[in-house]
Amino acid sequence: MNITNKTILVTGGGSGIGYATAKFLVKKGNKVIISGRNPEKLKKAALALGIDYIVCDVTDADAVKSLVTKLETAYCDLSILINNAGIGFVYKLGEGANAVEKARQEFETNYFAPVRLIENLLPLLKKQPEAAIVNISSNVAFHPLVVLPTYSDAKTALHSHSVALRLTLSTDTNIKVFEVMPSLINTEATKDMGGEQHGLPPAVAAADIYNGLNEDRYEIFVGEAGQQYADYLADPKAAIAKFNQGLY
Template sequence: MKITKKTVLVTGGGSGIGYAIAQLLIQKGNKVIISGRNPAKLEKAAKEIGADYIVSDVTDADSVASLVKNLETDYSDLSVLINNAGVGFVYKLGEGANAVEKARQEFDTNYFAPVRLIELLLPLLKKQAEAAIVNITSNVAFHPLVVLPTYSDAKTALHSHSVALRLTLSSDTNIKIFEVMPSLINTDATKDMGGEQHGLPPEVAAQDIYKGINEDRNEIFVGEASQQYADYFADPKAAIAKFNQGLY
């Protein structure tokens, strides 16, 4: 799918991968709307890269309904949705971990939010001659990281949903489903994970995402994720042990 002269929504577009892919898509001749919860952050980002913005909390049903209504009214040619907004907690499972509350927040943002937004935007996307949904998951979508246990759960769920959605929509729509699985990226959200020391620049991720979509690759790997994926399917037990070496 060639992404040029398209209208694109990027959730969580005020920073990190969302900001980088929004900026690149604008440079490639697309109209981009970024969304997020922080008005000041969004306005600043939008001015910097030349995007439109809509303040919206993807975990709030009423806020999302308002976002969708706004898009239907003012951006009726929307043809690409990039589900990028995410949250993750660095911790280990065990007594006193408060895993349920952490998991609830992670699933609300990383799984239920994109599932809701996709369903609500399907009628609009189906009107376009060509459309795409891009779900940003993670390398932990195919094997868990013990210091991101419930984040891994949520991204695994979104991976499964992406596969089912791709198969479902392929029979009677022109909507393509892309899944992006990055390894560690240097963003504000990954500081506690060593992102500043070991993560790839978000601009690298944006370039890989753009190239993958243009090449119609359903699954787009960024950084080390491609090799990790190959290692996992060659020997799952060994790959998981290597991935979590020194963490448990």
């Protein structure tokens, strides 16, 4: 897929992987719109990149409808959606963990939000001669991390949805569905996970996303995720134990 002169929406584009990806795509000659729920952060990011932004909490159904209306009106040539917005809680399952409430928040942002936005944007994407949906999941989508238990659940659900959506849309549309599975990336959201010490720069993920789209690699692995996936396919039990070594 040729990722040049495309109009692209990046959710959660005010920082981290979303910001780095927006920056990379702009340099490659694309028109990028970023969205997010923090107006100040979003405005600052958009001004730095010289692009447009739309404030939207993707967990709010009415806000998503408003976002889609704005896109249909002002960006009717939108052809790529990058579902990047996400949250995660670092904790362990057990008595007093409050796992249900943490899971509810994680699923609202990491799973239900992209599913809703995709469904609402399908009519617009279907109008384009070439289009793509890009879901940012994680290396925990294929095996869990015990200190990110319900985050792992949500990303696994997004992985499954991406596969089903890819197969479904391939039958009668020109919409391609990509899934990006990064290993640890150094962002504000990963400070509690050791991102500053052990994470890759967001720019690495941005470059891998761009290259993966250009090469039509529907599953895009970033950092160690590719080897982790290969290890999992070879020996799931051993791979999961290695992935969680020292954490349980």
